[in-house]
Amino acid sequence: MRKRPPAVIGATGFIGSRLVSGLRRAGHEPASFNRTRPPVTDGRPALGLREAEIAFFLATRTTPALAEYRPGEIAAERALLISVLEEVAKSGRRPVFVLASSGGTVYAPHAWPPHAESAPTGPTSAYGRAKLQLERDLLHYADRVQPVVLRLGNVYGPGQRPTQGFGVLANWLAAAARDEPVRLIGDPQVVRDYVHVDDVTGLLATLHRYVRDDKADRVPAILNVGSGVPTSLAGLLDIVSASVGRELTVIRERGRHFDQRSTWLDSSLAAASLGWQATTSLDEGVRQYWKQVMQAQSSVDVIGSL
Template identity: 25%
Template sequence: MKNKIIVTGGCGYIGSHTVIELLENNYDVVILDDLSNSTEDTLDRILKITGTKPTFVNVDLKDETATKAIFQKHKDAKAVINFAAHKAVGESVKEPLMYYRNNLYSLINVLSSQIENNIEGFIFSSSATVYGTPETLPITEKDETQRPFSPYGNTKKIAEEIIDDVIKSNSNLQSISLRYFNPIGAHESGLIGELPSGIPNNLMPYITQTAAGIREKLMVYGNDYPTKDGTPIRDYIHVVDLAKAHVLAVERILKKEQDEAFEVFNLGTGNGFSVLDVINSFEKVTNSKLNYEIVERRPGDVPKLYAATNLAKEKLGWSADKSLDEMIKSSWDWEQKFRKQNTN
């Protein structure tokens, strides 16, 4: 019997890449997704890559009754990986209640349904934003979390606190929170990648859509940060490397290898690159010029974030090693392939 894993938000960018890694590691996958920032076509793409089409349920996880019914049906699952969340920093500043409602109601419903059905493993899709503006770099897991600038980031911080409290009250639940830095890139097949609904909020899809002629120009938000070139510095990590970490986290829980019932791990490369570094890398990889404009800072952004990843290497046996150029090339390959498929 294959171990069944429930993946919420499994049609999304990171979720879909993680589903592929789970299927290729012989897990049975059930995707729960409301398709608010993804499409059902992703399931066919997963099928082409893996030869398996995962079970899919279109559900709004803010609906407690619907969530409980689905978990009752799949109570033989061994673990849940929770990706279900809105994730745009700028949008969260403008629409904070939408973010608190969606990201926290869905989390609470998933956790309560999971506990009712004795599903013991919970992997949480967290974020480096929980560190706020760090006092020292690189950031380690021992650094204190702070009130993030954005409501999006704050939902991740509050979510981790909820999970911690729930675990303290429930001796059977085991959880790992994976704090991502900045995922970019796409699967080597070119069949899946980052495809945001509407105008992208993340840097990489905005770059590739601008280069593809979908967007007129890329807006670079601020060049007056205390960094080498004035633009924000981030730790960019390939999405497939990120997906592999989720499989290792599932295995750590199922094999009962955790040191504590609730563990947290940073997922990054340990290297910081500025926005202009990323633009320059893209122009080098593609041998083209990108149309961009420096504009005012965006609310909610911090100057520098990059990770110390020693703990993930030691405890999960995981590390990321793809170069920035490799990550960017895979993003561009995906963008080109997707646009070609959708214009033929």
């Protein structure tokens, strides 16, 4: 029987664009949706949404800072998810629905890392609470879609754009390329779990393959997706300095009230159930990322000189 194309909501974003490219290289043309081609308009689904056997919801623009100060962004993201779920649920086939959540913010701060999926949740930030609410919204539809919640670590890699207050590596490498100081916010010993975007999209491709091979019943409802390697901000700064090839000037700033405590993920369930694990070391991933940043900077310099 002919398999239906996957749907990617957020197809032009950091993760979504790489997933779409990977699917196309593998010979699968996804139904792709973004802000200019929304999945639902005036209560009507776009072509390809209801037909998909697996839908990837990667359409997130909310950052921790936006979640704190612009709650309307949270409401808009939730409304989009529910509108998409309503339409996908009408297919009558219980398709797989994959939601990108946040492994770094949804777990309770009193739970000692590394966090497994069974660890208690209890986010302390508006961003974490918003992500957990999206998870609950998806699970509410579990009788009509097969939910797969991916609790992602700090995803980084080539193509990630620097955003104010979000994406430490993107901001540090962009500053280094401009020969500007980098901003280190909060305690330099706070630990995070950094996972390369290619490893993340590799897992998404694995989920698509499981659906095509009629093995979707083997996929857990909640999966951590991280490297499992705790890295402090101080350690990350050393790695960035080594990739850039010089010691960076650092501006230290006080932590923000919504910043998380140290956290990293136990992703052994993804390994046991799907045979997935992150394979890109942070040193290698940062070197790749720095090379792409410098290539982009060179292109800008050439255009500026014309």
